[in-house]
Amino acid sequence: PVNEETLAFSHNAQPEMPRLVATMKTALDNISGSSSSGSCSSSGHGDSQQTGRNTGSNDLMFLGNSSVQVSTRLFHRLGNRRMSLFAQELATLIFGKETLAKSTLTGKGKTAETLDPEKVNAIIDTVREKFPGTEVSAIRALLRRKCNNERYTSNVTPH
Numbered sequence: 505p506v507n508e509e510t511l512a513f514s515h516n517a518q519p520e521m522p523r524l525v526a527t528m529k530t531a532l533d534n535i536s537g538s539s540s541s542g543s544c545s546s547s548g549h550g551d552s553q554q555t556g557r558n559t560g561s562n563d564l565m566f567l568g569n570s571s572v573q574v575s576t577r578l579f580h581r582l583g584n585r586r587m588s589l590f591a592q593e594l595a596t597l598i599f600g601k602e603t604l605a606k607s608t609l610t611g612k613g614k615t616a617e618t619l620d621p622e623k624v625n626a627i628i629d630t631v632r633e634k635f636p637g638t639e640v641s642a643i644r645a646l647l648r649r650k651c652n653n654e655r656y657t658s659n660v661t662p663h
Contacts, residue, residue: 567598568629570622574598587635591643592650594630598623605654609647619647 565576574597582597583589595604599619611618628643 567626568633570626570629572598572623572626584634587631587638587642588646590634591627591631591646594627595647595650598627601654601658604651605658608651609644619651 563575563577564573565579566573574594578597579594582593599607603617603619606615606617607619608616609619609624624644624647627647628640631643632638632640
């Protein structure tokens, strides 16, 4: 029999599906003993506590089908009106301003480090999920711009 509680569950379950799939994948990986390297991600700053693949924490969520985790609370506070702002704020949430300032997408440059490709792909997938039809090249261009802006800001602003 279908009642209000059943309808509420089925309606509310859809947004949780990516997290549920990631949780199931993690459980299967742990059972088979094939946990991947890079299973623990860092947001780049101290706003969220990272617990590796511990999916029991309500404060963390997986991005897409990756092992990259961010604070659920901070993720939901990202700007949702414009794709460009969302992508750049997500990059700051994942990497932090310091990492963005000293990095590039390719690692090319005098002393540039390469942004973690898994995290870059998680950003791309998340942005495309939230803003369908967005080109990967547009998101990569925004990430390049964000790195350049953070590098400029860190050089101009006295510490």
